[in-house]
Amino acid sequence: MEKFEATITSANENERIDKVLSTFNEEWSRSQVQQWINDGLVTVNGKDIKGNYKCKLDDYIELQIPEPEILDVLPEEMNLDIYYEDSDVLVVNKPKGMVVHPAPGHLSGTLVNGLMAHCKDLSGINGVLRPGIVHRIDKDTSGLLMVAKNDMAHESLVDQLVNKTVLRKYKALVHGNISHDNGTIDAPIGRDKNDRQSMTVTDENSKTAVTHFRVLERFKDYTFVECQLETGRTHQIRVHMKYIGYPLVGDPKYGPKKTMDLGGQALHAGILGFIHPRTKEFLQFEAPLPGEFEELLNKLRKS
Structure with a gap:
């Protein structure tokens, strides 16, 4: 059983223990943390606590992380x-x-x-x-x-x-018309404290995040861009483009309410490059835009 330890700083003072613990790891939901507390796996200053415990400055937290449940994941034939x-x-x-x-x-x-x-x-x-x-x-x-x-x-x-030696380039369609041809977004990303399912640009419990972008094509109300990841945070491109005022088209989480219904964001990881682990040769691959993405661009070109 793995042990996690932390000491409460002023940033988390007076917050509930379940909320605080869930910010230390993006895969720990508050409900999961509550279950661990109920199972007696969390102590503060060596004592058992309840899920509504309010943290105090310099509190010492210990969490005994249980072994993951063994789940049966079965092979499925797919046309990969x-x-x-x-x-x-x-x-x-x-x-x-x-x-x-x-x-x-x-x-x-x-x-x-x-x-x-x-x-x-x-x-x-x-x-x-x-x-x-x-x-x-x-x-x-x-x-x-x-x-x-x-x-x-x-x-x-x-x-x-x-x-940061892996080459990862994405193509995206965003709302608005970006006037400059390229740019860099350097803004830390962490969990949105008001919505645990979303990420946001924040200085609290965040990680460095850097995205480079360049404009490929401009339309009346949209811009087609290429984004290159320097870091790989959860939802990074979606969060960063929203942060600078150009959210992704079709994005149900970070886009505007009035956006195209595409069944999800217009984002494609088109270029991937890395050093082969054994041969040390640099390999680079490129996948064309999906058909529906290309059709959308052609419609905008004609409008």
Whole structure:
């Protein structure tokens, strides 16, 4: 059982213990933390507490994180769009609408289910629910993902992500007309304290986030842009473009209420490049825009 420790600072003073703990890890929901508290896995200054405990300055928190539940994730035959594959890595073009990895209560129909049917040798570093998954893209974002087929490859690819040497370029359609041709957004991203399901630009419990963008094409009320990730925070491009006043078209979470109904944001991870873990050769791949995205641009060109 893994142990997590933290000391309360003035930033979290007088806040509920369940809320505070859920900000330390984006995968810990408040309901999950409440369950841990009820199970006696959380102590403050060595004593058991209740979920409504209000934190005090310098409180010492200990959490005994239970072992993850063993879930049965089954292989599912899928027509995967594989761009590259060898004994170490695989590059796949994920379609819009597909979830990358299973979660409790949602164990089928994901990219991982398809990968498990396609190949039997996936890295086990990220556990039973995320075999081979080094990075992810949102359900309604299409595009290229690199997958590790063994632990050596996984560690190498993760190191490249940490060292910002992986090339990741996305194409997006945003609301508004961006007047300058390129720019850099350097703004930290963290959980929105008013909405745990959303991310936002904030200085509280945030991580550095940098996105570079350049304009590809302008329309009357929209701009087609290419965004290059320097970091890879949750919803980074969606949050950053909203932050500078140009939210993604079709984005139900960060876009305006009046936006095109596209079944999700107009965002495609089109270019992916990395150093092969074994051969040390730099590999780069490019996936064209999905048909519906290209059709949307053609409509705007004619309007």
